[in-house]
Amino acid sequence: MKFVPGIFLLVLLLTGCGKENLVIPNVPVNFSDLLTDPRLLRLSSPGGAVVLDKYGVAGIVIYRTLDGRYVAYDRCSTVNPEKQCAVDLDDPSFTVTDKCSGAKYLLEDGSPAKAPAVLALKKYNTVVAGNRIHVTN
Template structure:
């Protein structure tokens, strides 16, 4: 009976430890409500495919807005998913098809947010984008 009890305690302890470690690598949820006129000069790089801009003051560590080759605009949190509690802000590459974590060296594809170079294993946190003929909005 005591072997079963010890086995149960060990299994439960390992389960808790693995959950805690995994949860530490998740970017915290924060309210995002960014809105700007579509002709805002800060967004001019989004006029062509492959264009990207950084918007500070929104999300956990800022926003990256990117116009994919198909014309859709996507928004990501600027925080790297490698050790997100460090709040390391991604830098845009030139040309802007990737973003690099200056703290770990990880690289992410902006077309879908997926990790392109280790140590990244999780995609970038993505937010909902709405574009009308007059305005662009990023919400969560």
């Protein structure tokens, strides 16, 4: 009877592995640029956001939070991620919308703001050193 909890945990782990295709794939992300770059101009004040293609799965969105921190997310929606539908910035840029499903996400923390989204956007490491921003995974 001592083996029953171990077997139960093993079965639980194995059955949970079947949902791996419902997550955003891991791809190398390595973006670095000066915050004075014209593409990043909207990050000069809190609440500003920019979208950059050719990074991550469907591009990345970098957002300056209301308290002045910088965060970055993959633009790939967590609703049906196998479709790699990119979220688009809303106006004002506090949220992004998945045009394929209608899901919305908050840029402050990447959390879902409107169904059918239930999982947060994939977040990347964001570091500002001097006047340069780095986004990596």
